[in-house]
Amino acid sequence: MHAPPYDHQAELVRPAPWRPAVLVLDDEWSILDRIKSSLQDSYEVVTTSQVEEAMRAMGNRPFDVVLTDLRMPEMDGLSLVSELKSRYPETQYILMTAFSDIEDTISAIRLGVADYLRKPFTMSEVRHALGRCLEQRRLRREVASLRAGGRVTLADIVASNPRMREVLHLAETVASTDVTVLINGETGTGKGLLARALHNSSPRADHPYVEINCAAIPATLIESELFGHERGSFTGAVARKLGRVEVADQGTLLLDEVGEMSLDMQAKLLRFLQEFSFERVGGNKKLQADVRVVAATNRDLRQAVQQGLFRQDLYYRLHVIHLEIPPLRERPEDIPLLAEYFLQRFSLKYGKQVQGFSPHAARQLANHPWPGNVRELEHTLERAVILGRGSQVERLELEGEARQDAAASQPNILASPLLDSGPTAPETAGVEPEVPLGDYLDQREKEYLVALLHKYRGNIGATANFAGVNPKTLYLKMNRHGLTKEQFKVAKRRPFKPKP
Numbered sequence: 001m002h003a004p005p006y007d008h009q010a011e012l013v014r015p016a017p018w019r020p021a022v023l024v025l026d027d028e029w030s031i032l033d034r035i036k037s038s039l040q041d042s043y044e045v046v047t048t049s050q051v052e053e054a055m056r057a058m059g060n061r062p063f064d065v066v067l068t069d070l071r072m073p074e075m076d077g078l079s080l081v082s083e084l085k086s087r088y089p090e091t092q093y094i095l096m097t098a099f100s101d102i103e104d105t106i107s108a109i110r111l112g113v114a115d116y117l118r119k120p121f122t123m124s125e126v127r128h129a130l131g132r133c134l135e136q137r138r139l140r141r142e143v144a145s146l147r148a149g150g151r152v153t154l155a156d157i158v159a160s161n162p163r164m165r166e167v168l169h170l171a172e173t174v175a176s177t178d179v180t181v182l183i184n185g186e187t188g189t190g191k192g193l194l195a196r197a198l199h200n201s202s203p204r205a206d207h208p209y210v211e212i213n214c215a216a217i218p219a220t221l222i223e224s225e226l227f228g229h230e231r232g233s234f235t236g237a238v239a240r241k242l243g244r245v246e247v248a249d250q251g252t253l254l255l256d257e258v259g260e261m262s263l264d265m266q267a268k269l270l271r272f273l274q275e276f277s278f279e280r281v282g283g284n285k286k287l288q289a290d291v292r293v294v295a296a297t298n299r300d301l302r303q304a305v306q307q308g309l310f311r312q313d314l315y316y317r318l319h320v321i322h323l324e325i326p327p328l329r330e331r332p333e334d335i336p337l338l339a340e341y342f343l344q345r346f347s348l349k350y351g352k353q354v355q356g357f358s359p360h361a362a363r364q365l366a367n368h369p370w371p372g373n374v375r376e377l378e379h380t381l382e383r384a385v386i387l388g389r390g391s392q393v394e395r396l397e398l399e400g401e402a403r404q405d406a407a408a409s410q411p412n413i414l415a416s417p418l419l420d421s422g423p424t425a426p427e428t429a430g431v432e433p434e435v436p437l438g439d440y441l442d443q444r445e446k447e448y449l450v451a452l453l454h455k456y457r458g459n460i461g462a463t464a465n466f467a468g469v470n471p472k473t474l475y476l477k478m479n480r481h482g483l484t485k486e487q488f489k490v491a492k493r494r495p496f497k498p499k500p
Contacts, residue, residue: 019044020134021061025054025068025080026096031119035067038123043130051075058084063091065133067117067126070097081113092133096121118472125471128461135160135337151200152193158341160465161331167194167323174321175201180273182318183296185325188375191296192256194325199252204292207251212244215257222265224281227272233282245278245289253291258318259299259310270314293318328370328377333465338374339365342381343393354385356392362468364396372399446481453478458488 024035024047032047039045046063048054051072057063066084070077081093098119114136115129138156154172159165174181175198183191192211199209217225224234228243245253255261261269272278273293277286295318304310328335339357347354357365361384370376376399384393449463456462464471478484 020064020130022046022130023048023054023057023063023066025049025051025066025072027069027072031069031096034123035126039126039130051080054080055084058088058091062088064137065092065094065114065130067094067096070095090137092137094129094133115470121472124461128464128471131160131465136340151205152197154194154197154201157190157193157197158337159331159334160337161326161334163326164331164334167325170321171198171323172201176203178292180292180318180320181294181323182301182321183294183323183325184300185296185298186327186373187298188373189325189327190374191298191325192254194323195252195254195294195296198294199292202252202292204251208248209252209254210244210248211254211256213256215260219262219265222261223268226265226269227278227280229281230283233280237282240280243278243280245272245291246287248291249289251291253293255293255295257297258295259297259301259304263309263311266311266314270311270317273314273317328373332366333462335365335370335377336466336468338377339381342378343385346382346385350385352385352388353391354388354393358392358394361393361396364398366466368396368398445477446483449474449477449481449483453483453485453488456488458485460485 019042021044022039024032024045026032026047027049029049032049036045036047046057048057054066054068058066066081068077068080072080077095077097081095084091085093092114094115094117095113096117096119114133117125117129135158138158154168154175157168159168171181171194181195181198183194185191195211196209199205212222212225214222224237224241224243226243226245228241228246229237231237231240255269276290277288279286301310301315301319305312305315328338343354343356346352372379380396380398381393384396387397388394448467452463452467456466460471460474464474467474469477
């Protein structure tokens, strides 16, 4: 059925640059209207029922994602995607179809189609597919930027966790200002990356970004490193040296591990932050520096103030804007995105063709507590790419995985009663398994789903995102195992009312 007579050309307008642009092609006007009305709050949506108009729209302006029907009167969706991908490889493509043809599915995968929606679909499925496509697009752009020596901005940081998105939103809000920022987080969470992205997203991006690690420099030398020194000011000062503050003029200065600074040095830093003036060690001339100061620490500075280890006045001077990065174990939905990013990055770096994870490696990613946070994940993936020989990561080498006490102390969402006890592998040689392989795998899949649904309290979107499947696929698996989302939702407690 064709769309009613309305002017498609009027829709083909360049949207605001900050909103993802989506082109939808279908010969059913009801589907076009439904998708546009549902998505236009957060996307710039252009709809058309004509292949010619779609081709013209793509030629006029870039689109982030194209959703196209598989069966079109003028040209089938696969041929259209093939044509468009040859011209616009950066765009992501999603196929919509009411048919179930395995050959078409295989052809779509070979073409590099990002997702496949089977009609009838829900709008939550459409949004989920679009979200995954945009994350993949962002990953590829960031990898290309890093490969070309580009600068990572706040928009390039990979995150879908709500808390992490709030951190990034606040950082984006204050990036254009000169306000002092304090970044808190465990070791390895990416405090340095966030500070650098904050600088690259600010008006100071074309000026120096300078770091000083307050924990790595001896207390006797940190003043010289920060403010510089004059020739002859102390033994070994054979020439004038510019400090990090002076070098960072017009740019950004990161005070990494600021919580390790001595009280004496804290007083000198406070004086600088009050007027942004300083003197080199051994000098008597007041100098000025226009710097934006960002401080980072893995310590609780409020507690350090109470213990007398950190100056309260300096704490309030640094704590104007506070960004708290959650540890990786509290951002499980970000693990697959980060793993994919590191996989692409190191595959490019080392000239490998590694494109995914085996089921075993995917389970390792999901179950490991990642005490070293993003840094541990990064190093683990780099090692896997370097040592791997196939087209996918088969197994990850994880710290402490072989220690039974560590395994026992960490909950395993894939724990199965079938594996809780029994002889070790060498002793099972020649022993007939108790259940067929199909039954065993079904049991394991059900236990996996039950554990994840409990974890996300029946939230289908969050569960599907973590498992890396389409919500419709998740529903089908739940139905097969007799599971419903209502079983896992936590009932709201009724307020207590005393009896009269």
